[in-house]
Amino acid sequence: MRAVVYAENGPSDVLKLVEREPREPGPGEVRVRVVVSGVNPTDWKQRQGSPVDGEAVPNQDGAGVVDAVGPGVEGLLPGDRVWTMMSAHYGPLSGTAQEYTVLPAERVFPLPDGASFDLGASVGVPAVTAHRALTVAEDGPSRLAPGALAGRTVLVPGGAGAVGHAAIQLARWAGATVISTVSGDAKAELVRAAGAHDVVFYTRPDAADAIRRAAPDGVDIVVEVAASANAALNASVLRTGGTVAVYGNERGGGALTLDFGANLFLNARYQFLVLYTLAPSALRAGAEDVGAALRDGALPVGADAGLPLHRHPLAETAAAHDAVEGGAVGKVLIDVSAP
Incomplete structure (x- = not known):
């Protein structure tokens, strides 16, 4: 599979496109084929400043299709459309800037029928942060x-x-x-x-x-x-x-x-408030309520909905990071694999 990795902190040119084998999901884990990866300010800030030991895959948010599930996973099956949250925070190689990522089931959520992968990749960190702000x-x-x-x-x-x-x-x-x-x-x-x-x-x-x-x-x-x-x-x-x-x-x-x-x-x-140190119960509550809003069609994206989308292929992940760091107005997305 293709994956974008970095082995040292620094500007976007530390990001490299490589080939690697996808990992098998363990107990409680889900493997997701990533269709779209969303880029947030936290992604380029983490790449620049958070210590890295070995290689790391960037990006917290994404959307795709469940590819495999590990023992003990309930409520998610291969073929399910999903969105992810706090992916890169789970482990250095779990970010969404790659074709397959393995995450704990509690960071993978159903993507309702009618909600696009673009929408799924746009809601994670921004929408759950907004939810927390509105409920404190x-x-x-x-x-x-x-x-x-x-x-x-x-x-x-x-x-x-x-x-x-x-x-x-x-x-x-x-x-x-x-x-x-x-x-x-x-x-x-x-x-x-x-x-x-x-x-x-x-x-x-x-x-x-x-x-x-x-x-x-x-x-x-x-x-x-x-x-x-x-x-x-x-x-x-x-x-x-x-x-x-x-x-x-x-x-x-x-x-x-x-x-x-x-x-x-x-x-x-x-x-x-910051999601990284938020109690798991609060993260779950935010994700559940965001899921309900998605089902109600309350979180549209795109220029007509007030959030223009800017697209990059996986090979141009560095340019996507630069766009966010440069203050792009709207949501920067990376096309990772075919829908």
Whole structure:
């Protein structure tokens, strides 16, 4: 089989296309023939900075077809269409930038009829991150379903990104009113296509007033991609007892400075989140709810749905990583094998 590997950290030219034998699945494991691999910022960051001992295969997300199952696996059979999550995190050779990958069954999920492999490869890290952000409020739901966020207002900065796009869609599916902040007209069109009720340009001096007009009682949840840059704005629009769920610090450094008094009297909650150290039960809950949203057709991708797709063949995995690192707007996908 063909696989993309790297044996040292560095720029994308450390990625090499090689031939290797696929591994047999062990107890509790599933072998997936990968059709499409999805690329996330975490993939190029891991390639650049996470220590590697021997060879590693990149990419956390993918979609394909179950090829074989190991002893003890229930609910998955050869021929099933599936999507995967946190694949490269399972082991150095388990990433999705290869024709076959072996994963634990708990990281492989059914891909509903009607959902494309492109969609399956797009939802893993972004959608489960968005799910976590929408379910950490002290007085909010721990699971998402239609109506779970009814009466709530969600603010999604950077709604044109993959996580922001999924947050808009999941929040709408769960019944929330969604506001998104963007930098300009092109991204405003994307977040409207994703389903945002209101769009605000964060570059304008009246951004807080515009958000307050859309949410007079304040915002319940902020799905935050730029914690430092947006700290003052969040404090001015958050309702008392509201939550800022932080998954990124774009346009900021390694530190986050908060106005103590403003956040104190708001009883504001800042909840940081990353999937790598999340409890398995929370990952499973996120994947199950994302699966339900997929079945309901609530997570479409593509330009018409606000998330343009950019394609590369497996041999050009380095270019796919460069595109994500360079800030490509939309979702970068790698075509690995035939559907």
